[in-house]
Amino acid sequence: MSDEPITVLVADDQQLVRSGFSVMLDGEPGISVVGEAGNGQQAVVMARELRPSIVLMDIRMPIMDGLQASREIIASTSARILVLTTFDADEYVYEALRFGASGFLLKDSPPEQLIGAVRVIARGDALIDPAITRRLITAFARSNTAPVTSTPTFSMLTPRELQVLRQIARGLSNREIARALVVEESTIRTHVTHILMKLGLRDRVQAVVLAYESGLVTPTGE
Numbered sequence: 001m002s003d004e005p006i007t008v009l010v011a012d013d014q015q016l017v018r019s020g021f022s023v024m025l026d027g028e029p030g031i032s033v034v035g036e037a038g039n040g041q042q043a044v045v046m047a048r049e050l051r052p053s054i055v056l057m058d059i060r061m062p063i064m065d066g067l068q069a070s071r072e073i074i075a076s077t078s079a080r081i082l083v084l085t086t087f088d089a090d091e092y093v094y095e096a097l098r099f100g101a102s103g104f105l106l107k108d109s110p111p112e113q114l115i116g117a118v119r120v121i122a123r124g125d126a127l128i129d130p131a132i133t134r135r136l137i138t139a140f141a142r143s144n145t146a147p148v149t150s151t152p153t154f155s156m157l158t159p160r161e162l163q164v165l166r167q168i169a170r171g172l173s174n175r176e177i178a179r180a181l182v183v184e185e186s187t188i189r190t191h192v193t194h195i196l197m198k199l200g201l202r203d204r205v206q207a208v209v210l211a212y213e214s215g216l217v218t219p220t221g222e
Contacts, residue, residue, distance in 0.1 A: 006122040011043035012058040040064030169211035
């Protein structure tokens with residue numbers, strides 16, 4: 001499976017942006033851009049036909065926006081969605097994360113960050129750009145004024161798993177959590193796997209959303 005190329009569909013309504021991302025990614029070993037879509041509707045059709053590993057999805061597009069396109073792609077294919085965003089589009093990002101996008105990245109991120117994000121998501125992990133994680137979760141929590149403070153599913157987690165979940169919700173990587181808890185990174189990976197399995201979550205991005213929606217974590221602390 002690791003020898004298979006990571007196939008990418010680029011969806012953006014600006015041709016120069018699409019071409020730039022395509023050239024950047026296509027030049028990387030193990031990554032192949034299989035198509036470019038200029039609007040959400042086109043992205044859905046192409047994702048169903050081409051079956052890419054990842055769809056690089058802009059939010060603001062004509063005919064069908066990136067949110068609706070992502071919903072349809074997630075429902076009908078195995079493609080993972082990497083949302084491209086700008087600082088002024090936070091409200092769209094929460095919606096994308098809620099229905100299963102695997103992560104988001106700023107549109108002006110450096111090339112190495114985009115390439116790294118594609119590889120991370122292709123491995124089955126999820127990615128939240130640290131540059132906007134705090135902004136996102138703070139605004140997200142404000143938009144949920146009545147969190148559920150007692151979520152029965154959390155009782156399935158061990159105290160250590162709850163501790164790891166809180167760290168995930170703050171945007172920490174497995175390596176950073178391992179350093180903070182003074183354990184091996186492989187131990188944290190195991191905890192994360194158990195957390196996702198017990199809570200029935202697709203990936204760590206959905207774990208972040210659940211932690212804030214439930215009130216397990218707040219933007220200002222425990």
